[in-house]
Amino acid sequence: MATPRLTVVGSVNLDLVARVERLPRPGETVTGATFTRIPGGKGANQAVAAARLGAEVTLIGCVGDDELAREALVELQRAGVALDLARRGVTGVALIAVDAAGENTIVVAPGANAELRPEDVRVPEEADGVLCQLEIPIETVEQAALAAPGRFFLNAAPAPSGPVPVADVTIVNRYELAALPGRAGVVAVTLGAEGAVLLEDGEEVARAAPPAVDAVDGTAAGDAFTACLVVSLLEDRTSDEALRRACAAGALAASRFGAQTSLPTAAEVDALL
Numbered sequence: 492m493a494t495p496r497l498t499v500v501g502s503v504n505l506d507l508v509a510r511v512e513r514l515p516r517p518g519e520t521v522t523g524a525t526f527t528r529i530p531g532g533k534g535a536n537q538a539v540a541a542a543r544l545g546a547e548v549t550l551i552g553c554v555g556d557d558e559l560a561r562e563a564l565v566e567l568q569r570a571g572v573a574l575d576l577a578r579r580g581v582t583g584v585a586l587i588a589v590d591a592a593g594e595n596t597i598v599v600a601p602g603a604n605a606e607l608r609p610e611d612v613r614v615p616e617e618a619d620g621v622l623c624q625l626e627i628p629i630e631t632v633e634q635a636a637l638a639a640p641g642r643f644f645l646n647a648a649p650a651p652s653g654p655v656p657v658a659d660v661t662i663v664n665r666y667e668l669a670a671l672p673g674r675a676g677v678v679a680v681t682l683g684a685e686g687a688v689l690l691e692d693g694e695e696v697a698r699a700a701p702p703a704v705d706a707v708d709g710t711a712a713g714d715a716f717t718a719c720l721v722v723s724l725l726e727d728r729t730s731d732e733a734l735r736r737a738c739a740a741g742a743l744a745a746s747r748f749g750a751q752t753s754l755p756t757a758a759e760v761d762a763l764l
Contacts, residue, residue, distance in 0.1 A: 497621075501551075531710070532552075533646065540744075541722050553577040624645075657675075701739065720733055
């Protein structure tokens with residue numbers, strides 16, 4: 492099959508991760524954590540994942556001209572992602588706590604991601620698809636949807652507080668779906684350990700369960716799922732196969748520590764399936 496050409500328009504962060512036995516309750520301090528700095532951001536995560544899964548990927552984003560950016564871009568460069576970056580403000584960061592069971596809490600300081608402007612969106616004419624998330628300004632997402640020469644994919648995360656552009660395929664978890672009542676078209680809904688379902692105009696057309704793995708860190712599992720679903724659909728795989736592969740990619744990411752460091756290759760997805 493032909494190599495899919497995907498443009499991702501989205502966020503780039505540096506994740507500041509504390510691994511701890513259990514997550515603190517409100518007002519509580521928990522000690523004994525270990526600390527790591529790992530490249531992240533939903534846009535960058537999905538771009539790296541798509542490249543590892545065999546797509547030719549361009550990332551459009553915004554970072555600061557700072558040391559944080561140099562760290563945040565390492566895995567993108569290693570994965571061979573073409574970078575089209577504006578330089579404004581301070582590179583975004585995510586503060587992440589991960590417990591022994593792989594559950595996490597995440598607080599994002601968007602920084603430069605909030606400065607990604609519609610005029611920064613220059614999608615290559617040969618792109619087969621454009622993928623966005625909601626960690627950048629909504630007007631920039633709208634411009635990406637308008638500029639897409641092929642299919643437009645939207646991972647509507649974090650949960651939107653208002654209208655979002657129409658997409659050929661929308662990817663959400665069950666909580667984000669609640670923020671998009673009556674969403675028409677194709678919608679993929681992730682259900683955690685239960686897997687995922689694919690809806691067309693509200694009717695279920697496919698369902699898949701993830702392979703059994705030992706959960707370590709769920710930080711980028713949704714990004715691995717999203718990228719694998721998008722790449723699989725651009726490869727003209729059936730809905731059932733695309734959903735099954737996406738669940739496997741998400742499971743593999745959840746079985747490893749970190750965001751971009753956990754994202755699987757196409758060969759690893761094939762081997763798990």
